[in-house]
Amino acid sequence: MKKTLIYSFSVALMLFVSSCDKGFDELNVNKIAATAVNPVFILNNATSNASYTTGSIFYEIGIVQQMVTPNSGVLTGANFNQDNRDNTVQNWQKYYRTVIRNTQDVIDQTKALPTRSNLYNMARILQAYAFMVTTDSYGDIPYLDAGKGYTEQVVLPKYDMQQSIYAGIIKELTEASAALDASKTVELADILYGGNVALWKKFGNSLLLRAGMRLSKVDAAQAQQIVAKAAQSALMEVNADNALIKHDANYVSGVGNLLNSTESANVYLAAPFADYLKKTNDPRLKSIAVRYVGAGSGSEQVASRSTTDPVMQIGMPMGYDNSSISSTFKDVGFKTFYEYSQVDRTRMAKNTAPTFLVTAAQTQLLLAEAAQKGWITGTTAEAYFNKGVRLHMEQLTFFDANAAVAPAAITTYITENSFKAATALEQINTQYWIASFLNGPEAFANFRRSGFPVLTPNPFPGKGIKGTFIRRLTYPNSEISVNSINVKEAIGRQGADDLDTKVWWDK
Structure with a gap:
């Protein structure tokens, strides 16, 4: 009798447990959790992270002598012409970990979706921008293998020659800008331009112009061909065209945050x-x-x-x-x-100040140089030059209303500092230096490319370079220790991993 009772109880318990198991898996699924992310939001993540690193203050902005600190330790960099890899690593980490990784994710998700073709091409343009900043900083870098750690488990990417990287960047910008189509899905959630196809085209074409000009000393014939092609397309002409990242109290400017806190x-x-x-x-x-x-x-x-x-x-x-x-x-x-x-930390360097990636002012000044060299026709170099100067002065109001330059003051300046053909290249690129203030990577790149403005080398007695100016940033220690075979191959091809070695286009 006792055994029968035990058996009956066990059967009842099993039936109870079995009935409890029914629907258990469904019960434990969060029905409101996201199972997929709209790839436009992944592009937005990439866009917001394209803001410049704080390390640019201590290297690129310091190299071109726009800002300087007398302090050492974590602030060591261009102020002493010394290699501080805690700062030189920042472009690498930020662009690979966020911009390149996320744009590659968007590209992989949308390349076979005709309904998201605009998003696909927007991601290609932003990725080309990120690769340009990164290769201009370091020279030979992972390009073809980049962003494939998650999708293809490529955890030790090979390094590509900068010459081939630029060929890829130019191809991507040319194709992606041309393929954008306003008759197809407009990505309204895009934080850069609200999906405006015309503005994305101007961004891509203006970036193509920049890439072409970058080759002006290493391959003038190719540079002229690329620049002429870009100039025939829609380019940035007014400040409403600018590619800028807006900041607010929740998402502050990295540069502004640094200059308003520990390093104020x-x-x-x-x-x-x-x-x-x-x-x-x-x-x-x-x-x-x-x-x-x-x-x-x-x-x-x-x-x-x-x-x-x-x-x-x-x-x-x-x-x-x-x-x-x-x-x-x-x-x-x-x-x-x-x-x-x-x-001024209350205006241009405030926490909510925008970050400018590519601007109409920069674009018009590059056109001025191209016109002066005879690479493009139809508008004079002087007209482009004056327009570029004016646009940058008008651009300052985007930082803060109290930073606005009066129209009369702009006209007076242009009159008093008039364009002169004999010194045109120096004038144009010195204005480009000013127009790229706070955009360290671009100011540094154009300084190396053009040789202007004419600056006296930093005379610090304890410099760690052999030459007069820093020419590139050094590779991350993590790459040297983990991806050593591919890094060594790049160093053997490009030159020593130091601040003196020039990148391919820097002649």
Whole structure:
């Protein structure tokens, strides 16, 4: 009797458990969780991460002598012409981990979907932009194998020659820009242009113009051919065409965040940049600079001491460290180096200031150079030049309403600093230097390509380079230790992994 009761209880328990199991899998599925992500949001992730790294302040922006710090440690870089791989690694990590990875994901998801062809081609353009920044920074990099770690388990990518990378970039930009079609699905959720096909075409074509000009010294014939093709297409002509990343209180500018937090009192306008704006009576100096008169420390850089008067601005000289800088500020009657001019953290370097990737001003100045060289016809170099200068001055209002340049001041500047054919290339590329302020990677690339502006090499006595200027950034230590075979192959082909080695187009 006892055994029968036990048996009956066991059967009942099994039946109870069995009935509980019914629908168990369905019950434990989150019916409101996303099972897929619209690839336009993945593109948005890539776009938002295309903002420049904080490392550009200590390398690219420092190399072209627009900003400088006298401090060492984590801030070491172009200020001392030394290799600090904690900073040189930043372009690599940001563009490969976010922009290239995510654009490749979008490309893989949409390449076989005719209804998402615009999204597919938008991703190709943004990826080409990311590859251009990355290869211009380092030279030979993974290109064909890039972004395939997740999809094809390519965890040790091979490095491609920069010459072949540029061929790929030019092909992608040419094809993708031409293939964009306003009659097909418009990707309204796109954060760069709201899916506006005409503006994406201008972005792609203007980037193609930039790529063509990059080859001007290494292959002038090919450069002319690419530039002429780009010039026949729709290009950026007004500031509404600009490719810019907007920031807000939730998604702040990386550069603005750095300059408003830990390094707020450590980074200054470099004397070559401030002096050039000052001697040419450039109204942009008032928009860019602020000086805290009498500041004895960072905590004394307060609004009551601030002045944006161009006459009062004094940039920090190059070639000094935290100790030796004292010999310079005493000469100009400062209490401390905290009195040197800075980029204004309440306007152009505020947390919510936008990041500009490619602009109409830059595009028009490149057209001015192409016209001066006779590569394109129909509009004079002077007309392009004047338009480019005007556009950049008008662009400053995008940073902050208080950074706006008055129209009359723009006209006066263009009249007083008129275009001269004899010095045209220097004029054009010096203006490109100004128009690329805060866009470190592009300012650095065009400085190497054009040789302008004419800058005096940083005289810091403890430099770690053999030449006069840094020519590239060094590879990440992680690549050297993990992907060593492919890195060594690239180094053997390109040259030593140091700051002196030139990239392919830098002749």
